[in-house]
Amino acid sequence: MKEVLYQRIATVLTEQIKNGTLKTGDKMPSLRTLHKEYGVSMNTAIQAYLELEANGLIVSRPQSGYYVNYKPSNLSVPSVSKPANQAKSESVEALISKVYSTLSYNDVTRLSLGVPENELLPIAKLNKELVNAMRNLKGSGTEYEEIQGNRKLRRDIARLTYTWNGNLNEDDIVTTAGAMNAISFGLMALTQKGDTIAVESPVYFGILQLAKSLGLNVIELPTHPVTGIEPDALKKILPQIKVCMLVSNFNNPLGSCMPDEHKKEVVKMLSERGIPLIEDDLYGDVYFGNSRPKPCKVFDEEGLVLWSGSVSKTLAPGYRVGWLAPGKFKDKIVHQKLIHTVSSTTITQEAIANFLEKGRCENHLRKLRTELHANSLQFARAVAEYFPDGTKISRPQGGFMLWVELDKRIDATELYDRAIRQKISIAPGRMFSLQNQFNNCMRLSYGQRWSEQIDDKLKQLGRIAKGLI
Known part of the structure; x- marks a missing residue:
């Protein structure tokens, strides 16, 4: 009977995750909350979460709890890079300077910035x-x-x-x-x-x-x-x-x-x-x-x-x-x-x-890792929801960079030019090579505290990207 009960709880939570009630990156209710809300033992609550974890729907973070880890099936990883097998060099200094000239602007959402924000x-x-x-x-x-x-x-x-x-x-x-x-x-x-x-x-x-x-x-x-x-x-x-x-x-x-x-x-x-x-x-x-x-x-x-x-x-x-x-x-x-x-x-x-x-x-790093991991899941969910069909994203297991591969018709440098006018800064993929490649790619940093504003900016960025197809 207990096995049926924990599976029933897991089924309810699975549906909430897949329909978006519990979004990727959200913290799950604590085991104690589950115990009280469903009137079950702590052992049953743990079994329900183990079931979700085994199905790849949640992940546990030491001394923090469980987080939604659902990855929508429409997102695949970016392609393996195929640079020319010889030393080549094309100038990207102007692009780098253009992107980094805006990083001191306080009114810009800096999705291009490669460091954690001060709050972290x-x-x-x-x-x-x-x-x-x-x-x-x-x-x-x-x-x-x-x-x-x-x-x-x-x-x-x-x-x-x-x-x-x-x-x-x-x-x-x-x-x-x-x-x-x-x-x-x-x-x-x-x-x-x-x-x-x-x-x-x-x-x-x-x-x-x-x-x-x-x-x-x-x-x-x-x-x-x-x-x-x-x-x-x-x-x-x-x-x-x-x-x-x-x-x-x-x-x-x-x-x-x-x-x-x-x-x-x-x-x-x-x-x-x-x-x-x-x-x-x-x-x-x-x-x-x-x-x-x-x-x-x-x-x-x-x-x-x-x-x-x-x-x-x-x-x-x-x-x-x-x-x-x-x-x-x-x-x-x-x-x-x-x-x-x-x-x-x-x-x-x-x-x-x-x-x-x-x-x-170590105490600071533990908190930082927990927040960045949750951020990475939120970013993945937002890209899947707001960006054009066929968008591919990396699956980082650390750090705070997300590599996004867009439709080949989208020029990420043009995307940057349009996005910065809306106070959104990204890092076009062309910056990360001396060869003429990654023109339809970009780097997004999730090194800042997740908020409705970040979600809105990613939604806005997705609309701009769709407008380039």
Whole structure:
């Protein structure tokens, strides 16, 4: 009888989910509420939710509850990218400048912005740590930091690597002014003008623009929206490249995450040829599953993986606190830091170190992950409901980027031009490649608190997209 009862409750909730009464991303009633409303035992309430979870209709979030996870059947994932298998370059600087020139406008809904909004960050707690840093540092933080970076911060970062079996120590870490600064040091230390590097496609435009500024050739690799680069495609171009550069966990903008077996295979094939891998892992801590995905660094036995990260996507974008574990290239990286920056910013490093040391970070990250996951589901639901038929979206299991592939008749740059007139900013897909591709794609950021206003803006964006067909 009890089995029939929990199935009956699950059937009622299933209907509410599928008819939209409970929308994707909504928090489900608590188990205690279910227990009271249906007059059933807590065990029966749990069985009903386990039934919904087994059917893929809800997901559980530790210490938060259950959320609707219904994915309408009319949404498929974007296509695997097919860039040309050679170094090509077409200018997109004007487009990038146009998109980012509007980000300081307070009246614009910034769906293009690649960082969490202030409401999702622990600003009050960080303010206290800034004050403490000025009180406790010599000269109130006006002195240069040692060249390798704040020792306490490096120790905290090394300690966090034990959660994914990194087992690094403070001497393995060099602090930087954010992840892009770390990547810059890596490319400057390991390449010369005219060398060729391999990257994902699409990939964060900052990496592409940095490579161009250093005079490097870029080969873009076919990339699956779920599993990342195709290892066989990388294998074919190994003789041509000096360095490989990957965002292995929750790639920006695609949201892909390489499976462990692919990471291990990539590290092995690069090691056999002595090719360094610069790994940008700044999204790894923003995972939606039960555990953090491992970076490629875990499989590095030769010291050829330069693992980078930062707090720009989780705590404080403007603090510019990042790091690099450069393996066997540590001396070269320290030299690059010495000649380009002399020292990291003393006060912000100390403030972040204090925040990490007091154990506040994991509690904040847990809340951030819960909210971002719920946001991703809300965005997916809104795109399915408001955008043209045939629209495809990524299925990110972490980060806060949604990759949207539109009808081929839609030019995302024109979509941007029309949307910005309605105070909506998006990131056209063309920004994320040096080749002429992704013209009908865009990146949307769900790194802001979900609201009726966001829902209205996505509805408006969908209407504009339909008008371009």
